[in-house]
Amino acid sequence: MTTRYVMSVDQGTTSTRCVIFDRQGRVVALSQREHRQRFPRSGWVEHDAVEIWRNVGKTMSHALRRSGLSPSEIAALGIANQRETTVLWERATGRPVGHAIVWQDTRTEALVEELLARPEAARISRICGLPLASYFAAPRVRWMLDEHPDLRARAERGEILFGTMESWLVWNLSGGPNGGRHVTDVTNAGRTMLMSLDTLDWDTELLDFFDIPRAMLPEIRSNGEFFGATVADPPGIPMYAALGDQQAALFGQTCFSEGETKCTYGTGGFLLRNTGVTPVRSEHGLLTTVGFRIGDEPAHYALEGSIAVTGSLVQWLRDQLGLIASAPEIETLAATVPNSSGCYIVPAFSGLFAPRWRAEARGVIAGLTSFIDRGHLARAVLDATAWQTREVVDAMNADSALPMTQLRVDGGMTSNNLLMQLISDALGVPVVRPLVAESVSRGAAYAAGLAAGFWPDMQGLRSNWHRAGQWDPAVDPVEREREYTRWRGAVALTYDWERGPADRV
Ligand SMILES: Nc1ncnc2c1ncn2[C@@H]1O[C@H](COP(=O)(O)OP(=O)(O)O)[C@@H](O)[C@H]1O
Numbered sequence: 001m002t003t004r005y006v007m008s009v010d011q012g013t014t015s016t017r018c019v020i021f022d023r024q025g026r027v028v029a030l031s032q033r034e035h036r037q038r039f040p041r042s043g044w045v046e047h048d049a050v051e052i053w054r055n056v057g058k059t060m061s062h063a064l065r066r067s068g069l070s071p072s073e074i075a076a077l078g079i080a081n082q083r084e085t086t087v088l089w090e091r092a093t094g095r096p097v098g099h100a101i102v103w104q105d106t107r108t109e110a111l112v113e114e115l116l117a118r119p120e121a122a123r124i125s126r127i128c129g130l131p132l133a134s135y136f137a138a139p140r141v142r143w144m145l146d147e148h149p150d151l152r153a154r155a156e157r158g159e160i161l162f163g164t165m166e167s168w169l170v171w172n173l174s175g176g177p178n179g180g181r182h183v184t185d186v187t188n189a190g191r192t193m194l195m196s197l198d199t200l201d202w203d204t205e206l207l208d209f210f211d212i213p214r215a216m217l218p219e220i221r222s223n224g225e226f227f228g229a230t231v232a233d234p235p236g237i238p239m240y241a242a243l244g245d246q247q248a249a250l251f252g253q254t255c256f257s258e259g260e261t262k263c264t265y266g267t268g269g270f271l272l273r274n275t276g277v278t279p280v281r282s283e284h285g286l287l288t289t290v291g292f293r294i295g296d297e298p299a300h301y302a303l304e305g306s307i308a309v310t311g312s313l314v315q316w317l318r319d320q321l322g323l324i325a326s327a328p329e330i331e332t333l334a335a336t337v338p339n340s341s342g343c344y345i346v347p348a349f350s351g352l353f354a355p356r357w358r359a360e361a362r363g364v365i366a367g368l369t370s371f372i373d374r375g376h377l378a379r380a381v382l383d384a385t386a387w388q389t390r391e392v393v394d395a396m397n398a399d400s401a402l403p404m405t406q407l408r409v410d411g412g413m414t415s416n417n418l419l420m421q422l423i424s425d426a427l428g429v430p431v432v433r434p435l436v437a438e439s440v441s442r443g444a445a446y447a448a449g450l451a452a453g454f455w456p457d458m459q460g461l462r463s464n465w466h467r468a469g470q471w472d473p474a475v476d477p478v479e480r481e482r483e484y485t486r487w488r489g490a491v492a493l494t495y496d497w498e499r500g501p502a503d504r505v
C-alpha cells in the first residue's frame, strides 16, 4: 500500500494535537485533547505523564479515524513536545515517580541560587549554552533525587529513568517496560543543562556539577532518524522524528538558513533565529540551542529568546479575573480603546526569562488611575506580549551582525490580528503569518518525512510555505520609543520583589 501521509504529535503545555499531513503539507485530519494543569503550591506546575501518554494514543487513533486512514498508510510519525518538562519513571513498570514537573515550575529556585554561587557556574553555562535557571530540566532531576531518599541509588542502578516528554512518549510508544527505547534528541537534550553544545553528548562536568547519574539518562539521537515503530494504540507506525516544539516550529516555518527567524506565541513566546552550523554564544541574555539535526547532517544551531508568559496572561485574564469568557474575546475588548492609557502589565508570574533572567521578579500592573477600565487592561495584556518580544528582538539584534527585517509568527495567539499589529508596531518591522499556523506540527512532520525519504529534500519543502497575512508598522517611531521606555520602567518595578521590597520604602 502506498504511504501518502505523515503524522505528527505536538505534545504542548496545554494540549496534545495529532495532525496528519499530505505530501503538499496540507492538513488532512486533526485531533486535539487538553490535559489537566496542576498547581499544588504557589510556583509549582505539574502534569500527569500518564494522562498525557493516554491523550497521545487517543488523538492518534482519533485523527486516523477522522481521515479514514489505516496505520499502514502513514509513512512516518514525528513527535514535537513541550521542552524541559521533566519525567522520572520506573523502567520495570513504566510508573512515573510523581507528576511531571513542568517548564514553568519554579520550585528549584533555592537550589539554583545555591548552584549559582559555585565558582564553576559560569563555565557550566558556557558548555551547555544556557543560563543557570529553574526553567531547565537538570535542577528538577536533582530536586527529585534529593526529595525521594531511595531514588538516587535506584537511578544509579538504572532502575529509574529520566526523560523529557518526547523521551517518555517514544519509550511508551515503542513498548514501554517490554523493550521500549530510552532515547531523546539533540534539541530536547540541549535543554537539560547536561549536554555539551560542542560534542552534542552528555557532558561529565555537567553531570558532576548537578550530581546526576548517567545511568538514568536516555541516548541522544538526531531529530530525524528511525526511533522504532509504535507497538500499540495504534500499532505499526514508524517513528522518524523527535524535536522540541519550538525547534519544530522553526523547521515548520522552513527557517532552514542562517538568519531566518520565527516567533511562536502559545502559553509562552519563543523567538528562534537560525545561526548556522556553529553555535553562537549570546552576550545579551539569549539561549544558545540546537535548532535541528537531521540524521548525520551537521547540526544547525539557534539563538533563542524565551518569554515565559504570553498566552497564559490571556488565560489569567479569562480564568482568574473573569474579564473575558474566551481567549479570542480579548481582541474585541482591547479594540474598545485606542491605547492602554498609560497602564502596563508585566507578567513576571514565574520571574522574567529572556533577556533579563530575573527569577525573583514578580508581576505588576503599573499606571492605574480611575480612568482605566476593562478595555485598557485587555489592551495592556496584548501590549505585554508585544513589548516582551521587542526586548528579545533588541537582544537578538545586539548579538548578531544582521538586524531582523521581518518576523515570521505562528501559534495559538496569532489568530489575534490586533496583537499582530501591535507586535509589528513595537518592533518596527513587518510581521508575517503563514497559511498553516500549525508550524510545530508541520515541523515535526517535515523532520519525520525527510528522515523517512517521504520528502526528498529540505529546499522542496519551502514551496509549501504560503503567506496568509502581513502587518506593517503603523505608529510614529518617536511615540513607539516613548512607550517602550515607559514599559521598561514598569519592568524595573518587578525586580527583587521576592527578596522583599524593603529597600523601596
Ligand atoms: N485570539 C487570541 N488572542 C490572544 N490569545 C489567544 C487567542 N487564542 C488563543 N490564545 C492563547 O494562546 C494560547 C494557546 O495557544 P497554543 O499555541 O495552543 O499553546 P500551547 O502550544 O502553549 O499549548 C493560550 O494561552 C490562549 O490564551
Ligand SMILES: O=P(O)(O)OC[C@H](O)CO
Pocket (backbone or CB within 6 Å): 011, 012, 013, 014, 081, 082, 083, 084, 103, 244, 245, 246, 266, 267, 268
Ligand atoms: O508547549 P508550548 O507551546 O507552551 O511550548 C513550551 C516550550 O517548549 C517551553 O520551553
